[in-house]
Amino acid sequence: MNEPRNDEQFAERAKTLFDNSVDKLDAAALSRLNKSRHAALEQLKQSPPRSPSIVWIPATGIATAALVALIVLRGPADVGMPFEAPVASDFEILLEADSLEMLEELEFYSWLELAELEVDNNVG
Amino acid sequence: MNAAASAFAVSWIREPMTGAVTLQRERQLNRFFAEVERRALRIAEISVRDRDEALDLVQEAMIKLAHKYAGKPADEWTPLFYRILQNGVRDWHRRQKVRNRVMVWFDKSTKDDEYYDVTAHAQDPAGRSPDEELQTAEAMQRLEVAIGELPARQREAFMLRTFEGLDVAGTATAMGCSQGSVKTHYSRAVHTLREQLGDHWQ
Numbered sequence: 001m002n003e004p005r006n007d008e009q010f011a012e013r014a015k016t017l018f019d020n021s022v023d024k025l026d027a028a029a030l031s032r033l034n035k036s037r038h039a040a041l042e043q044l045k046q047s048p049p050r051s052p053s054i055v056w057i058p059a060t061g062i063a064t065a066a067l068v069a070l071i072v073l074r075g076p077a078d079v080g081m082p083f084e085a086p087v088a089s090d091f092e093i094l095l096e097a098d099s100l101e102m103l104e105e106l107e108f109y110s111w112l113e114l115a116e117l118e119v120d121n122n123v124g
Numbered sequence: 125m126n127a128a129a130s131a132f133a134v135s136w137i138r139e140p141m142t143g144a145v146t147l148q149r150e151r152q153l154n155r156f157f158a159e160v161e162r163r164a165l166r167i168a169e170i171s172v173r174d175r176d177e178a179l180d181l182v183q184e185a186m187i188k189l190a191h192k193y194a195g196k197p198a199d200e201w202t203p204l205f206y207r208i209l210q211n212g213v214r215d216w217h218r219r220q221k222v223r224n225r226v227m228v229w230f231d232k233s234t235k236d237d238e239y240y241d242v243t244a245h246a247q248d249p250a251g252r253s254p255d256e257e258l259q260t261a262e263a264m265q266r267l268e269v270a271i272g273e274l275p276a277r278q279r280e281a282f283m284l285r286t287f288e289g290l291d292v293a294g295t296a297t298a299m300g301c302s303q304g305s306v307k308t309h310y311s312r313a314v315h316t317l318r319e320q321l322g323d324h325w326q
Contacts (some may be wrong), residue, residue, distance in 0.1 A: 007314050011286045014317075014324075017264040018287045022162045032179045033165060037157040040186035044150050044194055 150196055156201050157186055160288075164209060167283045170268050171213045181216060185209040201295035203290065210280055210298060217276070263325060270320045274313055277301075281309035282317070 161182060168178035185208040193204050273280055277299070284295045285306070295310075296303045 006318070010314060011319050012298055014267055014286050015289075017267055018163075018166065019136040021264050022166050025162055025165065029165060029175065029179065030162070033161045033182065036179070036183035036186050037154065037161060039183060040157060041150055041154055043187055043190040044146055044153065102164060 152198050152203075153190060153194055156198065156205075160202065160205060160269060161186070163288055164205070167206075167287055168209060168213060170271055170283065171279065172216055173272060177216060181212040184212050202288070206284055206288065206290070206298035209298060210284075214276065216283040264317075266318070266321060266325065270317050274316060277305075278309045278313035278316070281306050282313035285310050 163177075164185070165178055168181045172178055172181065185205055188208045189201065189205050193201065196204065209286045223311050271282065274282065280299050281295060282297055284290045285292075290298060292306050293296050295306045299306060299309075
């Protein structure tokens, strides 16, 4: 029954001794700690590490999925032409850095294509 | 769609801190380090039995915390900091094992390096300290040696709970284990230490 109390007393004694040893740290150690602290705080002033590839993976993934959906949904019905399923190489090309701008403007290009089709139909 | 993708991409990026926020964070972090650093040093020193190595480990932990976790809420810093520090201590012990194996291979005994001379590490009383202070220093030395002989996980649990004052949940976060494991390690550590140091130590 006395064990937990004794354990507490033991821990209290250990803590007191430990705190005493912390208070007795010499000036050299405190100086090193001070320098370490400032070195660590310097990290805050530097810009956080960024990985462009990681940053763009989610956005690119969503854009690609949308592109696939757009192609599949719009494919043969509107255009009236033989529909070719996109192949893997298409997506590789689209995922290249140069294509990212195009992906960002996807809605615009989609609208442009529709507008051109409407003009062609009207003319025809 | 485009807007959604952009928003997702932006949320993925760690938001850059403005000047005012950075300054505030810097002050908070400075206070945190100042509060925790000396205890952290002693805990690391007891773990690796070398002050210079311990100082390096503490600095490494500070830099990693500032670099990776400064954006976390301040109340999460303590367990995160000790988790980084404990990982550093474990890596240090692994490197030491490899180093010792290599030294043995080249027939250069490291027994002298491994031997921990309590007297040599004791604070020099030089006849100036009162008896009570000497007894306290000796008691701490005995405690340090006993803690150093504990299995690593018991040592971590005991020091984080007793010396740093982390609760069970915080200790579990720092050690990367369950709260049940923390309780078990801590209980065994106290039992072993009490048995080893004897009642008269208290």
